[in-house]
Amino acid sequence: MESGTLTDSQAGLHPDDDLRTQILDAARHLMVSDGYSSLSMRRIARKIGYSATSIYLHFSGKDDLFYTLIDEGMERLNRYLEEASRVNASADNVLRAICNAFVEFGLTNPEYYEVMFVLHPDTGSRYPAPKYRKARRNIAIIASALEKGIAEERFVIGDVALTANTIWATLHGVVTLIIAQRIDKTLQRNRLVTGTIEIIIAGISNPNLKSS
Amino acid sequence: MESGTLTDSQAGLHPDDDLRTQILDAARHLMVSDGYSSLSMRRIARKIGYSATSIYLHFSGKDDLFYTLIDEGMERLNRYLEEASRVNASADNVLRAICNAFVEFGLTNPEYYEVMFVLHPDTGSRYPAPKYRKARRNIAIIASALEKGIAEERFVIGDVALTANTIWATLHGVVTLIIAQRIDKTLQRNRLVTGTIEIIIAGISNPNLKSS
DNA sequence: ATTACCAACTTAACAGTGTTAAGTAAAATA
DNA sequence: TATTTTACTTAACACTGTTAAGTTGGTAAT
Structure with a gap:
């Protein structure tokens, strides 16, 4: 994500109330499709258009x-x-x-x-x-x-x-x-x-x- | 290991015939003492005084x-x-x-x-x-x-x-x-x-x- | 003796990991 | 309007496996 471009989150694509749910959904989905070994914080974050560190706000x-x-x-x-x-x-x-x-x-x-x-x-x-x-x-x-x-x-x-x-x-x-x-x-x-x-x-x- | 300093290997501490055995010994030892999860190539290498990449010469x-x-x-x-x-x-x-x-x-x-x-x-x-x-x-x-x-x-x-x-x-x-x-x-x-x-x-x- | 080669090893680098610290923009509150 | 809080972000640290490209030291050939 280069600066100057709006991130999804800045564009308002995320209803900010249920980030926790989004994280879990993405994690579950990634785990089931690619296995737990390739389940990384950064991957989850990318999937939902947030930065990896935002996961630490909920987990x-x-x-x-x-x-x-x-x-x-x-x-x-x-x-x-x-x-x-x-x-x-x-x-x-x-x-x-x-x-x-x-x-x-x-x-x-x-x-x-x-x-x-x-x-x-x-x-x-x-x-x-x-x-x-x-x-x-x-x-x-x-x-x-x-x-x-x-x-x-x-x-x-x-x-x-x-x-x-x-x-x-x-x-x-x-x-x-x-x-x-x-x-x-x-x-x-x-x-x-x-x-x-x-x-x-x-x-x-x-x-x-x-x-x- | 800065250049200018002799590495262990250069100092001749390693009988160069059995590096493979040394690697396996270190791997086994590390695995048993710290578990497989913390068994990394670099750790093994450090333990025996070689660079991590030298393991790839035998495995x-x-x-x-x-x-x-x-x-x-x-x-x-x-x-x-x-x-x-x-x-x-x-x-x-x-x-x-x-x-x-x-x-x-x-x-x-x-x-x-x-x-x-x-x-x-x-x-x-x-x-x-x-x-x-x-x-x-x-x-x-x-x-x-x-x-x-x-x-x-x-x-x-x-x-x-x-x-x-x-x-x-x-x-x-x-x-x-x-x-x-x-x-x-x-x-x-x-x-x-x-x-x-x-x-x-x-x-x-x-x-x-x-x-x- | 000098050149070429080869084996055994190295460093630098790539692309990734979990996690922490510090910073930023917007909204809520005073 | 000024201040604080909320919800996020970027930058960075210390790792990971692995590859590519050196760098030695010794041997073999000319």
Whole structure:
């Protein structure tokens, strides 16, 4: 932008009330289309016709933006899982639906998924504790399916919270490896996914499970 | 380094035969101590007293270095798993040993683990196909434990290769979430780990497993 | 012995990054 | 009308990976 030329902002193209929203929209869009690695402050700014530093008026830094996107993603995932959990079926089928929804979310929104669960910001700053709540809600959905299965005397589970986390971790493993393309290409995705889910269900249905 | 001053290299501090080895040593050391994110060409170079560009005489770029480190890590992991698989025990206990070894490797070498399985280089370049062989060897170790279990009529498995990958993905999920600190802190690591392993074993031991 | 060459390394530069400090123009307030 | 506040900007710092173009020191050939 040479001096002498009006910038977009000076030309009044930006309703100055919702710059924060514009930033988030641009960030989300860039992340989904080009991946998080090429998501830079300057790129975002260019996209919306502002200077890079103006982002710092609404976010304390890249991490802050990062965390806001995580939050958004958690909300999305939450809707996904809650809808899946509403199927009217036996506990094992409810769990199947939830698991499939989780994997589907990950595979159809890989950029969101990465930001949410894979990447951790370079700077030592950690994911703020209060924000964990939304992540926990997702695990709670799994947990409630487990409790349904226990009530139906289908599942053999000692610690529900622990098992919910285990299942989550398991699904996370499948999604991550597929996204990162560290899985043998000859292997079919859906066979891997359903295979994993079936092993889990068979595992927590097995009376011989050494439940800790 | 101002002109007029002898650089280390000019002073003959570097046996010029093994610069490549020095680079790898420095890279490994920096990665393990400061994490991959702060592993830069210039840092590596500074550590060994060369200019950054001299690295390009031995590696085509950062990705190449990256892949060499992956290779190293795979070799390490392979030794880990092979040793674990040599226990003289029933198939389920062999599998337990292998799984534990995998998780232990991941948790004691998180930086290696990340480079190997989590990060994928920003540039579109993919992990070179021939290098996949070492990764496959690790899965083969799991597979052979499964076959032992089938022979002992302990495990009910349709597709061994698929199940081996499933187990790998599962363990990967646990390791990744723990490393990325996306797991509830109140949860005890080893309970999560053993819980996951037990569900898997119970799963593949369950006659009702819908094996695909 | 002198010239040519070559290997191993260097510096300078490009285009990018996150982030901070200081400056500017317009609007709101006194 | 003068002052303060708001909403932005530019300039700069210290980095990043990578390329192009030197600069040495030693070897080989004439």
